Amino acid sequence: MVVFALAVLVTLSSYAAGCSPGTNSTELQLRRMEHQPVTAQLAAVFQEMESLRCEQTTLQQQQNALTQIHQMSPRWTTEREVAGTHVLTYGSHDHDDDEEEEEEEDEEKSLRRRGDPCFHYTVLDQAWRATNTTSKFKMCDRNVKWKGWYRMYYKGQSLQMPERCVPVNKCGTHSPLWLAGTHPRRRDGIVTRNVCGHWKKRCCAFRSTPIKVKKCRGNYYVYQFTQPSSCYLAYCADVNTLVCGRCRRNQSCVSRDKINWRCKRKKRLSSKKIHFFASFPGNLMGKVNRIKYSKVLVNVGRAYNRRTGVFKAPVKGIYQFFFSTVAGRRGQKTDLWLVVNNYWVAVSHSHISRPSTVSSLSTYMTFLRRGAIVYVTQNCGQSWANAASTTITFGGSLLVQMR
Template sequence: MLALGIWVLPALCVCAVGKKETGNSNEMKMWWREDPLQQSLDLVYTEIEHLKNQQLIMKQRQDDMKKVMTYCTQTRAYKESDANLTSLQEGSSPVLLPFAQDDEDEDSDSDGHLLPDPCNHYTALDQSWRATNFSTKNVACDRRVNWKGWYRMFYRGKTIQMPEICIKKEMCGTHAPLWLVGGHPRLRDGIVTRKICGHWNNNCCAFKSHPIQVKACRGNYYVYKFVQPMACHLAYCADVNTLVCGRCKKDEICTSRDKINWFCKKSPSRVKSRVHFFASYPGRLSGKVNRIQYRKVYVNVGQAFNRLTGVFTAPVTGVYQFFFSTQTANNGAKTDLWLVVNGYWVAVSHTQVSRSNSVGNLSTYMTSLRKGALVYITHNCGNSWANAASNTITFGGSLLLKRK
């Protein structure tokens, strides 16, 4: 295509000169605009510019790919090389880890402008001298650090968090260790402001340093917006007892009774969201039984059914479905079992036979319950029978839909 442009250009110049000698400049200009060779030349130049733009775009993409590969290599080296992760020296510096932005987690400022989520944009602070079990004569001072943005604390490559209790002086590689007052936030709390205290002379809050911002992130870690403390020698602590928190599963929470010994346990909200129970009475019932105490419990997910009392207590507000059954013999009398909700008889399982026969009945009931509602079965009249294998006198239910 370039060869075409070089060949056409002299011909156009010659034609233009020929027209100029006639003295009719208007005809020459008109001819110049409408000549098909000129149109072809314009297309050639346009194609050249397009190719140049494509080349620039490809070069930019190559540069971006190089940056991504460099970042991945650095991140892999950061994870695999323990020597690069920590430093016992006072002057060890934080490592900046850029993370891709998640639009769903963006915050907005007062003017409505989108702000990057600090859970995805933070500096990794991995300095083992900040640990609560570390003491040294070479004390550190965080007032000398130029704090910028958000930080996530690590200890030898493992996620860690600030202590929530008073730390002994001369620990955390400084004179007065700084700890978090008021505890860490929950995920739904977003960004919160917490007070910071430093321990000195038997006073856990001898130094009331400037407050910081904290946010809980998905994955059992926290990010902190550290600021310069009010004086030297103060330094932010990393609680080695919280190392277990980084190993908790998605359906677990990290908790502690004494803020010293930490452990993972099932999230209460998840346990309460799954409620199922099934129980039976392996014997005979006759006449009036105010509350059947089902002795065999096969399923009790959520632990909402009490086998000692026979009462189901709704652990959360929501929609529930229950079922209950009975088996009666040929005595000619009716047998009624009632489902009782908060003292009200709401549904019946009714059987009655007049001939030499046995019949059973299964009833179901669906309703909305508030947290704490009490549900049980009463044997109002008649006779019911069952044994260990038959499971004909039963009671069960499930949570279908959790509501706030």
């Protein structure tokens, strides 16, 4: 029985060690006890079996923990090979997360472009649609099954619909269809425009079904055409606008008579300079609804009115203001408020507990539309100043002008 227990123990110890059955430290230790009493041999066997059981329990717990982590956080687990050993590394991987975020952003851009007609349109290059074309066979767009968006070409060059009345029997039809309105700007997005057909000296004898138009980057337009109200009507392509397809991004295509077109450089928004700084040359007591800072030191842009004490925003943009005071009465608090469009938005507060003077300065940055009014009011307390000092002050500047 002892011999059988020894054989079983040797096999278990070899399996637990992760190697094939053979000679190991446990086997050698037990063989050295062959000539010991049976009780001593059994005690050694039971002790070694208990040790193996503990090791097996520990390994099982570790395996369960690793399995649970792997199931809960599959994205945080990577496997790498180090010196022939597979190592599991846990934690967040910033590089992988960044790549996933970039892929998601690219996918969102792709999805936006899928629904943008500027990227998905049908080329409509038919020479007979030109405003200078007359043909014997008259075409009718009512027979066309319009689907989606179209971009107009003439012999491979981009152009657009006419915005003027086209003579009859042009554009390969009896009544040419032209856009009864101006083309949109790019910031207008997709707009709806009416279409008119010229017939019998009436430029809008036929009021066809309205169409949708959008301006795209690169100074070209896409159209969502619909079936006209009757025959023979067809959409025109204005050959006079061929020059518009050659305009650069910083240029716009303009025309006074809608016949002669040219590329004109867009006017840049000139940055208007607005700066002012003013002070009050005296003391202020109690409540003052609107402080009239009469000593104006800087007034670039002339947006501040010294007679009313009001700053009026001349342009839309982001402004920054500051206002200050010096309080000098013990046990009294002094509050000055910045008022924007009749809303009290920022306070300059001081409270003196002992005989001394305390100065306070507050700043405030905000977005203002053109015509917004800003001034300062003293809600309570006492502010000190004289003709030579600049302690009660109010000023501001335009930081960014916006369209």
